[in-house]
Amino acid sequence: MMKQITVLSxxxxxxxxxxVSAFASLAKNKVLADCDVxxxxxxLILKPEIIEENDFRALKTASIDGEKCTRCGECVKYCxxxxxxxxxxxxxxxxxxxxxxxxxxxxxxxxxxxxxxxTFISNTRCGPLVHAILYAGEExxxxxxxxxxxxxxxxAQDKGLDLIIIDGSPGIxxxxxxxxxxxxxxxxxxxxxxxxxxxxxxxxxVTEFFKIKSMVCINKYNINREKTIEIKKYCLRNNIPVAxxxxxxxxFTKAMVQAKSIVEYGGDVSQIVKGVWDEVNNSIR
Ligand code: SF4
Ligand code: SF4
Numbered sequence: 001m002m003k004q005i006t007v008l009s010x011x012x013x014x015x016x017x018x019x020v021s022a023f024a025s026l027a028k029n030k031v032l033a034d035c036d037v038x039x040x041x042x043x044l045i046l047k048p049e050i051i052e053e054n055d056f057r058a059l060k061t062a063s064i065d066g067e068k069c070t071r072c073g074e075c076v077k078y079c080x081x082x083x084x085x086x087x088x089x090x091x092x093x094x095x096x097x098x099x100x101x102x103x104x105x106x107x108x109x110x111x112x113x114x115x116x117x118x119t120f121i122s123n124t125r126c127g128p129l130v131h132a133i134l135y136a137g138e139e140x141x142x143x144x145x146x147x148x149x150x151x152x153x154x155x156a157q158d159k160g161l162d163l164i165i166i167d168g169s170p171g172i173x174x175x176x177x178x179x180x181x182x183x184x185x186x187x188x189x190x191x192x193x194x195x196x197x198x199x200x201x202x203x204x205x206v207t208e209f210f211k212i213k214s215m216v217c218i219n220k221y222n223i224n225r226e227k228t229i230e231i232k233k234y235c236l237r238n239n240i241p242v243a244x245x246x247x248x249x250x251x252f253t254k255a256m257v258q259a260k261s262i263v264e265y266g267g268d269v270s271q272i273v274k275g276v277w278d279e280v281n282n283s284i285r
Contacts (some may be wrong), residue, residue: 003284006183006212007167008176009056009190010199012039015219017187018252020167021261022273024126027281032124032164033152034131035145035179037117042167045259048129052197056132056144057162058116061094062101068108075100075109117144119151126261128155139248142174149178149206165285172202179208185284186214186244191226204238213241215283217276241283244276 007023010018024032034042062083069087076084080099082284083093089100092240093112101109117134123134130152152164168186169181179184184210186207190200200216207214216235221228235242246269255265262270 001151002162002164003185003279004164004166005185005187005284006035006168006180007187007189008168008203009170009188010172010203012170012194014035014170014191014196015246015252016170017041017045017167018262019187019189019211019217019219019238019258019276020165020262021126022270023165023243023277023280025263026148026274026277027163027165027262029161030127030165031152031156031159031161032127032129033148033164033166034129035148035175036039036167036169037132037144038133040131040133042129043122043131045256045261046122046124046129047126047259048120048123048128048131049112050120050122052121054119055128056119056134056147057144059091060096060098060111061114062089062096062111063096064089064100065108065110067107070106070108072105074103074105076240078103095283103249104213110227115176119144119147121151121155122131127161128159132156141169142178145169145175145178145196147180161281172206176203176206177210180210183212185280186212187280188214188218189217189219190231192218192224192231194227197227197231197234204240211281215243215280216240217243218245220222220248222247236246243279243283246272246276 007020034040081095083090119132122129132148169175190196249269251267251269255262
């Protein structure tokens with residue numbers, strides 16, 4: 001039976017992608033899905049060879065047919081986003097509400113889907129990767145995350161793979177919910193800081209709402225041991241297993257510079273990360 005693990009964090013830069021790339025080196029029979037579409041960087045480590053590329057069409061934008069337009073100004077008057085000037089629509093300002101289409105007396109406005117990004121299916125040395133880019137200024141990242149996950153599932157089914165490892169979006173917004181929904185396990189990567197504990201509590205609120213089992217990994221646990229104890233107590237109180245505690249290590253950056261996962265790079269900390277994977281893998285299997 002296919003399982004899905006989503007790796008999450010309250011904000012970017014907590015080591016989430018380092019952990020996902022390490023899992024990519026360790027896990028068998030899996031597809032990787034980079035759902036951190038606003039700041040995708042798993043590809044920097046995994047160096048994918050793209051085998052399929054598709055446009056991602058999202059929000060509609062208005063466009064005005066200059067031949068039909070009588071320059072009555074109705075659309076300009078009603079566009080609350082000030083997206084129309086000189087009877088032309090600024091696609092970056094248009095929110096796709098279609099009010100201009102409704103008010104135009106001569107049917108000069110049409111609503112067209114716009115290209116908001118791209119999705120990719122790639123081969124990597126660690127197995128197939130589904131990833132995406134969202135063009136600057138686009139906001140349909142929840143929809144794009146859902147599409148990446150769907151494609152990852154299709155790849156897993158086609159290739160007979162039984163695990164999807166998802167690099168989730170940070171935070172608790174719509175893309176995070178899209179990264180999480182239907183997952184079998186959420187691994188929440190946190191750091192022992194004031195905001196780290198606060199973010200952890202907020203993500204746990206989301207995983208509990210969706211009834212998704214959670215585990216926690218404390219990264220850089222030794223930068224603030226008091227906070228680490230606080231996080232562990234919180235986890236104990238809330239019945240959330242701690243999959244492991246990883247010390248601060250410059251090896252993560254060195255591995256990244258060499259486009260390697262920490263497991264490929266080696267060293268003491270890689271053994272600790274392997275221990276985290278064993279906990280996660282045992283929990284899901
Ligand atoms: S679709 Fe809405 S936001 Fe876009 S130009 Fe028309 S009225 Fe303005
Ligand atoms: S409402 Fe229609 S006809 Fe009037 S200015 Fe806008 S596009 Fe042109």
